[in-house]
Amino acid sequence: MNTGDLYNLNPLMLKGILKKPRLPVSKKPATPENIANQLKKPYRRMPSFSYLADEQISNIIDFLNTF
Numbered sequence: 001m002n003t004g005d006l007y008n009l010n011p012l013m014l015k016g017i018l019k020k021p022r023l024p025v026s027k028k029p030a031t032p033e034n035i036a037n038q039l040k041k042p043y044r045r046m047p048s049f050s051y052l053a054d055e056q057i058s059n060i061i062d063f064l065n066t067f
Ligand code: HEM
Pocket: 008, 009, 014, 017, 023, 024, 025, 026, 027, 028, 035, 038, 039, 043, 044, 045, 046, 047, 060
């Protein structure tokens, strides 16, 4: 595993994710819609969380807006 992989797997990557203009890897705009899409159909190596209900995804986004 290289340094880039360690960075990508670090949960602190999510800190302030919705306060920055772009998502860190794909450089897509950091919007709630693109976070929801990342959970359902992830970009590259992240596992899919497609089984989550819309309300659960919305709760995760609310949480991400708290830090
Ligand atoms: C609430 C849970 C999670 C959220 C909200 C989340 C969100 C994100 C976001 C927004 C990105 C950046 C995507 C982009 O730049 O377009 C990302 C990347 C990534 N996530 Fe997650 N993630 C979560 C959980 C996880 C878990 C549990 C894992 C691994 C076990 C994981 C592994 C990765 C990896 C490896 C990347 C980098 C993608 C790549 O470069 O291949 N994520 N995640």
